[in-house]
Amino acid sequence: MTSTAPNPGPLSAEELDLFNKWWHAANYLSIGQIYLLRNALLREPLKLEHIKKRLLGHWGTTPGLNFIWLHLNRIIRAQGQDILFVAGPGHGAPGLIASTWMEGTYTEYFPDVTQDEEGMTRLFRQFSFPGGIPSHAAATTPGSIHEGGELGYSLSHAYGAVFDHPDLVVACVVGDGEAETGPLATSWHSNKFLDPKTDGAVLPILHLNGYKIANPTVLARIPKHELRDFLKGCGYEPIFVEGHDPAPMHQAMAKAMDEAFARITAIQTAARSGKDAPQRPTWPMIVLRSPKGWTCPKTVDGLRTEGFWRAHQVPVDHMEKPGHLAILEEWMKSYKPEELFDENGSLKDEIAALTPPPSKRMSASPYANGGALLRPLRLPDFRAHAVAITAPGKTVTESTRVLGEWLKDIMAANLDKRNFRVLAPDENNSNRLNAVLDVTNRAWNAETEPYDDHLAKDGHVMEILSEHTCQGWLEGYLLTGRHGFLSCYEAFIHIIDSMVNQHAKWLKTSRETSWRRPIASLNYLLTSHVWRQDHNGFSHQDPGFLNHMVNKKAETVRIYLPPDANTLLCVADHCLRSRDRINVIVAGKQPELQWLSMDDALTHCQQGIGMWEWASNDKGSEPDVVIASAGDVPTLEALAAVSLLNEYLPDVKIRFVNVVDLMTLQTPEQHPHGLPDETFDALFTSDKPVIFAFHGYPALVHQLIYKRKNAANFHVHGFREEGTTTTPFDMTVRNHLDRFHLVANVIRRVPRLASQAAYTHQAVRDKLAEHERYVCEHGEDMPEIRNWTWPQ
């Protein structure tokens, strides 16, 4: 099939001509962004001074993206379909931005980038330029919910966006480089969690251009039958569009798009009329195989360029080299700019006519500015789930189970709006959030068995054993204007360290744009935490996600360590109301002592940190020592230490401080939640020893408080990377977080107790030896530990 063959349709000869022109214009504008500072329309002979000093950008994937965008526009014009474009290829921004400018959207968002020669010059100049925009799609890109750069998350973002958006199709371009990443490789299976009735559809477009930075790609170098098997095995029916000759490629792509959208419509119509088969539908997808850097020079300096990795970034660079300017000029002129743009530098009307109606432009999709769509969650009063506290430290409850009951209420209250999902990597029940399954199910659209429980196509609990996919779905869901809650074993949240980095960057950049509205926060509940993974052992013990998060912008990050169920409820309520944050809540799922009544919890959480008078005996005077805690198990051990001291050394004046909001430890200059120095010093004194029982790695507290006057007197007990399979209390002993080590350190640090240090040291050693004997004999903790309650 060549371009001179009889027109095979579906495009008429006129359409074909116009399509090529749109594509040429988008390509021209893409190249202009990479290269040009001025002379945007090449009205004068190209000179070195017109060229950017540093040539930064990626041409390789761009013509393919432009091609796809153009053909999606045809569907939108014909069918009025709402389509959101997700560009997986990391650095495809020149293309997205070119099309967005051609559609007029860019000028609406950035009025100085006008649709004329001056605006075109601005468009070119700002790209990958100081003070300008990055070379990949970002929060600054209209129509985008997906940061390029780090690869792997396009398809999970796409699925997240269409859940509960039945009218939306996300066209998700997956690069063959990205397809090699783990997160992308598993996200193909998201189709097993999609309900064609109540969710929208994803149209994956696998773009095989054959090369990464410097290597061929795997999926482009396996036999076609293998690729087809692979995609069918992932549950898709691939439609192949392959070649390089533009005319037949346009026809093939138009035909593929027609087929794909007809199939999507058929699936949705069947499902929504109740006439669908019980089994999961096979969704269409497109495989576009086109040359890397399509339409750029075939060779540069005699070296293969088009269709090779050399076209990945800047196909011709070192512009001072003889002939290079001419190559660029000839390349750009091959698109015949004079046929594309009028005298003013505006896109010619007949080409611009390919733009969809304003409200349907992908570049202006309301779905891409989720904050503007966002409606607050209906939050039933969490106080209805308050754990009744007659006295501190007497009642035992699984705190996350209490939270689960409230999440169930939230789910029920918002189910008609379909704007709230609870996610977990196969851990929802393990994390004690199973109550939510009383009012909804787990999303599941694969085979079922009669004895299955709580699986349904339209379930709002999402569970796949992939932290990456859960995170990607949730990001896509939030970025398109909904709410969510993700629970995860604490140690394994590190699996998405890098994804949360990118989301944090997105939030920062979003705040810096004028037009992105705040979205619902990304809420994590980390449970099965380091201190209560005694049964699973060392591999499951890691509290380091907190360290990871504090590096992010203070405006973005919140860390909460509620010590019991009522504080957990307060904190969770706050998080679900917040916007544009990443909230990390760490709370235990095992039965644990409860400390605060709901009234006390509310006050405590509002302040984020505070003295617990009932656990203090300093009576407003300066204490001998401050015992502080952050986290549920550390709070238990710290209070047990207080009770031991009260019993054996009743004249030691102890102040007990609990930290719920970790960022209060920083100064107000460092973090918006930071305590003023006066308040901090009033709590922690300016010269008394502070024995701090901390949930995570001790150095994190030192990192947070280094600016405080009393910093040198903080002695932090926390996780020392001594993990194993053992008993809960033994975990604290191995890491010196237990009550006995805390008591010993108090005595060591309070000068007037110096004389008792040796005696205490021995007493503690004896006690710990007794403990060790007991657990090795019985496999559980001593009764005095297991049954301990707050004595007062």
Added chain:
Amino acid sequence: MTSTAPNPGPLSAEELDLFNKWWHAANYLSIGQIYLLRNALLREPLKLEHIKKRLLGHWGTTPGLNFIWLHLNRIIRAQGQDILFVAGPGHGAPGLIASTWMEGTYTEYFPDVTQDEEGMTRLFRQFSFPGGIPSHAAATTPGSIHEGGELGYSLSHAYGAVFDHPDLVVACVVGDGEAETGPLATSWHSNKFLDPKTDGAVLPILHLNGYKIANPTVLARIPKHELRDFLKGCGYEPIFVEGHDPAPMHQAMAKAMDEAFARITAIQTAARSGKDAPQRPTWPMIVLRSPKGWTCPKTVDGLRTEGFWRAHQVPVDHMEKPGHLAILEEWMKSYKPEELFDENGSLKDEIAALTPPPSKRMSASPYANGGALLRPLRLPDFRAHAVAITAPGKTVTESTRVLGEWLKDIMAANLDKRNFRVLAPDENNSNRLNAVLDVTNRAWNAETEPYDDHLAKDGHVMEILSEHTCQGWLEGYLLTGRHGFLSCYEAFIHIIDSMVNQHAKWLKTSRETSWRRPIASLNYLLTSHVWRQDHNGFSHQDPGFLNHMVNKKAETVRIYLPPDANTLLCVADHCLRSRDRINVIVAGKQPELQWLSMDDALTHCQQGIGMWEWASNDKGSEPDVVIASAGDVPTLEALAAVSLLNEYLPDVKIRFVNVVDLMTLQTPEQHPHGLPDETFDALFTSDKPVIFAFHGYPALVHQLIYKRKNAANFHVHGFREEGTTTTPFDMTVRNHLDRFHLVANVIRRVPRLASQAAYTHQAVRDKLAEHERYVCEHGEDMPEIRNWTWPQ
């Protein structure tokens, strides 16, 4: 096909009986580990006091693992094949340990766990018990290179183990839960990087038992034709073994194993005799579909158990409940222990006869104790690549390119031993390590084109666009006794945060075993780092991996920030000689000024930290200020600040300190490389301001030095999470790491310069405004910045 059908082979009736007995014994021993404290052989009626107080362990996957192990042993006995067993299912340890004990290996490693009733009791007791062993395979498990617990890495570990081990087959069991993870999903494609001639083979065994913790699994709930397509699409020929009736299942598995190993032998024979087809072979794999918790009670308390998620952990628990003890007793007795073990509690001879010869036992595989196989790398003298330095700060070089030249020498020197691989996620050339391709190729066994460069089946540079797969391959390669070097963009190394956690835990636990020998260190080169990703923008800018690493055990972690090429060479040499470490080297790939001659570099790197006299003017007296740096770009800016101060305020006494080995900042109690307090105070003074230009997040330095006397006087400049697409120098300006901000801070902190602070403040503001105007106009840094060299 049922067990009463005529014997279809390949097992005789006698073999079948013995196979069942071995399997029963392994299952019995697995259950005993989960449940029993005593009465191991159920010689007396089972009572509550025989049962562990806390029932911890995972039965669900175990009978399948036992079944597979048994059938692999048959192949080993018949063919003498070297097989290493990798158990992907997270918590399958009871099975592995049962088989290992039955083979006598466990007793060889742990002599008190004898092969009799007493030893069996010890074996049971220690499992998931304080002071005992974890519930998943770990460094304490003989025959294992793979930590269970965190899922996703079994198959990349397996491939890593067989690269350059042509005689080895790794039988890699992939659980259907693990198969949902991203890292596993992409690692199927490792077969495109395997050379059947010079590498061994991996036999993946996908174990579909249908359930995760509380959900069905995706791959068990898609139609069989889809699963087959999927696996064929991944390049495998699946052999299905499906059912639950043991007799036909044994026959089917024996047949499948025969087929699979025959196919492996055929592929390898063809490749090694030069008669293989040019195209990649289709490797066999096995799909074992068997019930979760196979052979456990069908129901407990009327609830479905076998073949359901309830069998995931402990099928019957709450042993105090009426009838539960009887259920357990009946279940264990269903294996007829009296037919399996003799009076002493030893495995009966005829069953033990199924054990392979001692040297071939999987439980004793030498490949699983890689340190014992490890031979040192031949390391050519790196000084041959010294960059000639006539004076500091005059020469410009791409430091990693220099390193690449030396890596080429190393590759060449060790190529005949085939024990060194260089890995990168499609970034080897981008990271300037391309010289190594002069002596080897990129491993590639997929389709090729005539114009491809440096692709070969037996290449020793490994590039797939998956950080997870690179990391997994390298871990597998190191754990089986070889050496490697992984380069990665700094920001994206976070993708494997969680993998490196697990490797660090493995190394710690290995050190605590008596029999694991040290393995080669895991060496990272992080380049394209935060300060020189100005062209790629914010998504590529993150120095937080250092924060992540310092949480690990001090015995394991080393962090190096060589400021130039010669120090980079010194540091890399040290890392490649080290054992059992995780070494992180951060170094730039862009042209940068060089500071130290090779002699000076050697001295400096040996100390890890030191004063640079040529950049200091305190002449042995107490300085006014210490200016310190760690990292190449911070060193450049810090030295430029020194030169500005020297010029404008020549009487300010400056001491310049450079840190190569970041952990010297900690105390010797915190880290083996920590500087003694006296040395630290001698360098940094005990009361003078220290202006510290740091590569990463400033708080990390504060975290490392909080115990030091002068800690409160450290003022650290580093990455403030202000990233974008801009110029290199502008990146430092936005984060206040640039020379001008450093100068301003010196003047602010040195008391006797207080009078100049206002003036300097204004001068700095003017200079920065000039900078901003220039870069916005020209898109590159001012010539005085670009062309700056050290003036002396």
